[in-house]
Amino acid sequence: MHRRPTAKDVAEIAGVSRSAVSMVLNGRGAGNIAADKQTAVRAAAEQLGYTPDSVARSLRLQRTRTVGVVTDAIATSPFGGRLLEGAIAAAERHGYVLVVMDTHFDAAREEGAYRTLVDRRVDALLYAAMSYSRYRSPEVLQRTPSALANCVDSAGAVLGFVPDEVAGASAAAQVLVDAGHREVVLLAGDRQNETYDDLLAVPRREAGYRRALEAAGVRWQEPVRGGWEVRPGYEAALAVLQRDDRPTALLCGNDRVAAGAVLAACHLGLRVPQDVSIVGYDDDENFAAPMVPPLTTVRLPFREMGERAFEHVLALLADHDAPSPAGVGRGLEQSEVAVALECPLVERGSVAPPLTR
Amino acid sequence: MHRRPTAKDVAEIAGVSRSAVSMVLNGRGAGNIAADKQTAVRAAAEQLGYTPDSVARSLRLQRTRTVGVVTDAIATSPFGGRLLEGAIAAAERHGYVLVVMDTHFDAAREEGAYRTLVDRRVDALLYAAMSYSRYRSPEVLQRTPSALANCVDSAGAVLGFVPDEVAGASAAAQVLVDAGHREVVLLAGDRQNETYDDLLAVPRREAGYRRALEAAGVRWQEPVRGGWEVRPGYEAALAVLQRDDRPTALLCGNDRVAAGAVLAACHLGLRVPQDVSIVGYDDDENFAAPMVPPLTTVRLPFREMGERAFEHVLALLADHDAPSPAGVGRGLEQSEVAVALECPLVERGSVAPPLTR
DNA sequence: CTGAAAGCGCTTACAG
DNA sequence: CTGAAAGCGCTTACAG
Structure with a gap:
């Protein structure tokens, strides 16, 4: 198991500087780097199987493209997995990754979970409950981009995605x-x-x-x-x-x-x-x-709660990076502490007209 | 939301160098740093609520204390959550964190999952199947500390934890x-x-x-x-x-x-x-x-499969850091490609002696 | 258009 | 016993 290639390796093969390979690989080559050098960089990267180190990038960019999800009990219901699947799929579509923790209704574990997630510099936080319930959002959720799934914030600060x-x-x-x-x-x-x-x-x-x-x-x-x-x-x-x-x-x-x-x-x-x-x-x-x-x-709508909650924090993150002109934007309305998602009827075979007696 | 405190902030308050705070906080203070300075460092860290940045640490130490888990379908069965819970609990006990991905039986998603996990420098990999089955371990699993849960490697290279x-x-x-x-x-x-x-x-x-x-x-x-x-x-x-x-x-x-x-x-x-x-x-x-x-x-034994698989990669990681004297150690025996975990009988009320006819 | 430098926040040899 | 320096791998101003 030999050393993973770095940008320096690519630069040497392509005959350019490390900055150049970074620019090219990040799509900022056009207008900055000569066409032939761009080609050389891509070829070298391909040849080496180079792919930038995410942790170095995270440190430099000060964002990890990771969101932390804490849940009260993944396995309590058959639904937990579906919620997670929805969130994972949404994350995947946007190049994010989820680190998931489980508290089993233990306040100490919950606090620990938030702390390790914050130490690990997750960009955002999700809290998911297995039963539709109230949740008092801790302070950390309020000062980090975050959302709730299958619960509403009794503190009224964090938006929840819940079933209608x-x-x-x-x-x-x-x-x-x-x-x-x-x-x-x-x-x-x-x-x-x-x-x-x-x-x-x-x-x-x-x-x-x-x-x-x-x-x-x-x-x-x-x-x-x-x-x-x-x-x-x-x-x-x-x-x-x-x-x-x-x-x-x-x-x-x-x-x-x-x-x-x-x-x-x-x-x-x-x-x-x-x-x-x-x-x-x-x-x-x-x-x-x-x-x-x-x-x-x-x-x-478990899958949807997971997806929507994830997408919400994504929007929050976007606002964060580029606050809208007047300071307003997608921010929460005071009243809007939860969005209710449709629960579709599924008709199968257990209903018939009543027998006339 | 002001800047998170760094080691430098702690060092300034405590009146020592950054190296000193690192040493003290990593338990290598004894014999290296004067007792009173140690106290000062701890007090300053406490006061600031300082906690080292995991991503900087990961970059420096070249390990992330993160393990990637890829699963074929978390939500297919009511059991997926239990396996995950077991792995999460074991990870938590050891200061690790899990990033979980789900492939839904899609080969392209699976490949993508491994790639992003590797780019993110996870220390180890786990693959979990929802039904006890055979799994052909991809090459990446073979060159990374890894384990399988609820499946056996048909390539015979990666240890699986399965039900007996x-x-x-x-x-x-x-x-x-x-x-x-x-x-x-x-x-x-x-x-x-x-x-x-x-x-x-x-x-x-x-x-x-x-x-x-x-x-x-x-x-x-x-x-x-x-x-x-x-x-x-x-x-x-x-x-x-x-x-x-x-x-x-x-x-x-x-x-x-x-x-x-x-x-x-x-x-x-x-x-x-x-x-x-x-x-x-x-x-x-x-x-x-x-x-x-x-x-x-x-x-x-779903929970156990998750726990044991995690603990196995932990052992692999330990061997990695400190290879045992003769080069042998906890390495896999050729024959030992799976460990069978007990499936306990649970007696309830659906069995009685047969009626004598 | 391109390269050298700085710096993200840490830890660990290495001098003193 | 302690501090200054190097370096993990990147990206982004900044000079040229």
Whole structure:
């Protein structure tokens, strides 16, 4: 493993100075360097397989083209990867690279993560939450170009990219309304769980469901609260589906709950969707499409949150380098602390018109 | 946002030279710098919140304490995150940082990923596959300290950390044997899928199942092959459970298939585990524990693969810096191209003794 | 149009 | 025991 070629090596072969090779390779050759020397430089670089050392460049340019992403728990949900994929793809398109850290909800690890990222001179910071929640942005985020994904800043300083839950839930409920259902109950969990004490998706989904139902003149029934997993969904559905006034459709707070509901229907000898319609939420790849029957659900825009958050910091960086004339520009409006991304409805096989009784 | 403090700033406050602050802060002060000056340096650094610039350090030291990880598809499975978490945690413990890239099975993106990682002077490289498979290590991995996670190098050059599938499957089958089952059929998929043409888990799991069954004198039945998802599992189970010689237990190639089998049993009015026992594989957080009943399964050591692969490159790096006396050391044995990590059995509620008929 | 010099922020021999 | 100098590999004014 011999020494990597440097600009000096290229310069010697091409018979020019190091400055010349830098200019040529950075596209500033035209008008500065004679055409034949440019050719010589490119040839030499090619021959040697020369490519400039990023760390030297970073030191000189005072920017690393690296963005740090800290996440509360990549692996908690099947979605973390998608968010990361979106951010990675966007970074790749722009010649950036991501260093990712994971805090597992540990404040000390989080602080450490920010510190090492800052020491490593990342150009910008991203914070991503696995569940749609509130996040109090630490000071470092506020003085560095940054963005949040799947959470909103309770300090109101950093822009967050989040799912448009109320529109999504509204669309989910509308599917049921359109199919003719009048007896619909919502199966959901609490606003808190072990790791988040304020799950924003909960009230927003409920608001969306309720809005669509009430707009169609469908009676809003008190939600049945179990939890967010398969088993609570199973148990809640088991109870609801044995009531005298059994609903014709179940609106489930997420796809896991919906999967539990499918199982419960099955245990009660009820067919889905003929006897009971079920709609989920999340488009969880593990539960929605693979279910029997495949679930009608609403897709959470994880990939998009990652992409958009990355692109936002890129814009911030650009403003930074070239502030717009009047000092205004793409800067944040005071009101605009989050942008809501579409949650598209995905219709599959778990909804049918209600049986006329 | 004012200028970050540099060693020079600290030196001025402390009244020493820049070299002195470097020495002190790197723990080489003792015996070189007077005690009171050491104190002064530390105080000044503290006061300024000084912390050395990693990129300058990287340039000077010619190592970045960064390792590049390229993965075929982080988000394809719920496991990708766990592997990454393991690697990130190990990196964090050693003051390293990970830059992660994702190729989505695209050869051009993969090549690009390695190139940018090399340009960025990562100290080592990790390649992680989402399904246990073969990987032909590119040349760059062979001339850089590196390791594979969840795949084995078909070129035999780079050490891979993989699950011990045969032992795991053997344990899964043994649970059934111990419970008294004699009629067991395996529900599984093919050795290929859309993205991998050689899924190593398949033959190994089958070998493990078979070994345990035959050792116990249980007849080995031809596996029923559907696929690796819930629906194929459902369909295969539906067929098998309606046979005249209905087995008393189903050994499922993974937890999704097992979930499908649970659903099929339910549709046929068969109780799990009383009428039919089911065991899965993977300990898929989405399907195993949350299932009704919770699945007995085998855990895939994703976190461990990430950790061990990282630690391996660390060891390689150490050898690199300080080659062992005789030139030998922790180098790879010719035979040792992969280390198999334990897949622990996790017993839950889907296995019971067979009904005596 | 081109090359020599300075400097990004560090660390490590090397003189004193 | 301490400071001045060199140098990691680049890029960008600045002289010529």
